[in-house]
Amino acid sequence: MARRYYNLPPLTTLAAFEAAARHLSFKNAAQELSVTPGAVSHQIKALEAELGVSLFRRVHRAVELTEEAEQLYETVASAFAKISQRLQSVRERNASDVVTVGSTSAVASLWLSQSVVRFWQEYPDITVNQVVVDRSFRSVPELDLYIRYGQETGGRFEQVELYRDCLVPVGNKDMADTLTGCSLAELARQRLIHLESEDRTWTSWRDWFQQLGYDGPIANGIRVNNYAIALQVAQDGAGLALGWQRLIRPLLKTRALIPIGPTVLSAPHRFHAVCPREDGISEGAKLLRDWLVKEVKSQTD
Structure with a gap:
């Protein structure tokens, strides 16, 4: 039987595996690939049969990677990312330098967009495209770099620290006038705005209270899935x-929101600029990353 030139399994099986491993979900992988979950499962079984190993452990309503699959995923994802970046550079070789940066909607609207404008004013020949991602950044392979709270898992990323933030309850002026100086137990009884995110690294109200030594009951409050909405609700005095x-x-500068102190907690994690290793990052992306680091440092000093 004729051997494949690179001795690779069919690329459709590798694509299905990469998407399922990245999402840890056959259903989400199927949505991304525009096929059925059954088709993804069929491709995974075909790959497992060719390799002679199990790649996923089926658990309740989810899947987990086996040790062999973890190693394979790092290699396949890195290869796909390099192919994507090379194709993008081929598409844009006759255009000006283009960098695509990702962040959450909150980071984009409150900080990054203004920084990108200042970067563009200094480097007008570099075009910076922004992508808002309120889910795992690893599901968006076209990003040259992204801003992440906490560190990305896996060894194929370079992660440059930007800053550590501080966490404090905030509300409008009326709520601040009423609650400033109150105890943690009293704060816990207020209408709290809970952020529900796919990214579990973000610090929650419960995390905040526990870090400060309070383990009592916490009000259910209201729940939103977008931080910008949470801030708007707080400005409206609803929580x-x-x-x-x-x-x-x-x-805070405009006093649209006011800290309700005196309790302030240093965030458990830092914000990072995440990008491929040096051999996979474009000169434009490297310039933007280093510029952001320098700007953050100058604002801190």
């Missing part, structure tokens, strides 16, 4: 948001 002081600095 208390967990404020990231540096991130929401523009709202």
